Amino acid sequence: xxxxxxxxxxxxxxxxxxxxxxxxxxxxxxxxxxxxxxxxxxxxxxxxxxxxxxxxxxxxxxxxxxxxxxxxxxxxxxxxxxxxxxxxxxxxxxxxxxxxxxxxxxxxxxxxxxxxxxxxxxxxxxxxxxxxxxxxxxxxxxxxxxxxxxxxxxxxxxxxxxxxxxxxxxxxxxxxxxxxxxxxxxxxxxxxxxxxxxxxxxxxxxxxxxxxxxxxxx
Numbered sequence: 001x002x003x004x005x006x007x008x009x010x011x012x013x014x015x016x017x018x019x020x021x022x023x024x025x026x027x028x029x030x031x032x033x034x035x036x037x038x039x040x041x042x043x044x045x046x047x048x049x050x051x052x053x054x055x056x057x058x059x060x061x062x063x064x065x066x067x068x069x070x071x072x073x074x075x076x077x078x079x080x081x082x083x084x085x086x087x088x089x090x091x092x093x094x095x096x097x098x099x100x101x102x103x104x105x106x107x108x109x110x111x112x113x114x115x116x117x118x119x120x121x122x123x124x125x126x127x128x129x130x131x132x133x134x135x136x137x138x139x140x141x142x143x144x145x146x147x148x149x150x151x152x153x154x155x156x157x158x159x160x161x162x163x164x165x166x167x168x169x170x171x172x173x174x175x176x177x178x179x180x181x182x183x184x185x186x187x188x189x190x191x192x193x194x195x196x197x198x199x200x201x202x203x204x205x206x207x208x209x210x211x212x213x214x215x216x217x218x
Contacts, residue, residue: 020045021069021177022158024127031059031066033158035081043068043076046085053085071174079179080159095121098155106147116148123156123180149182156180 022032022045029049036042036057045068047054047061059066071079095117102113119135126132139145153159158179173179 016064018064018066019069020066021071021174025061027062029061031061033068033081035083037083041076043071043081046082048085055084069174069176071177075160075173075177078160078162080153080156091121101155102148102151105151107144108148116152120152120156126157126178152180153182156182 020031020033024030027049029047032046032048034044034046034055036044042057044055044057045059045066047059047066049061057067098117098120099110099113102108102116103110106113108116116135119133122129122133137145137148139148149161153161158177159182160173160179161182163183
């Protein structure tokens, strides 16, 4: 988390420009990367401080100007971004709605659905989790795994699908991007040593990270 600015910084003009891919500030304000709906392919930021959300190509907060971090065109084309902010509500209600989505679109058991949703929700708060959360999925039928990854790709924070990725490919990604990696591999790979903001979700016979929930897709 970034520290709160001093009173002099709050009252000063916005002469400090900070590129960001999303973060939680020390006063609880959330800044996140979103799609710029007015400019196809462009990035914007969403700021939420507990009141009305604010979206713009640049966001001012306490004398500092936040702008979207530069992201390579290759990563940008694959990155799944939200376009806005939905009204808040009880976490339990959101959890149950997400479990119902997986029930409608996948063949996962009830226990597996709840485990997947728990990892999905964790992907939205990597700044508050000390180590990456890793979910290992085994799918005897690629089509079964594909359905799960499709839903995860639509709902996880900054979902980034990767096919045949090696550890060196993951290390080359922007270190401060709180992405959710959807990695599809048919062979094991070495442990990932990329940023703690990386939340890999792995299907087939892959292994990334140190904290994991192991679920068969049957």
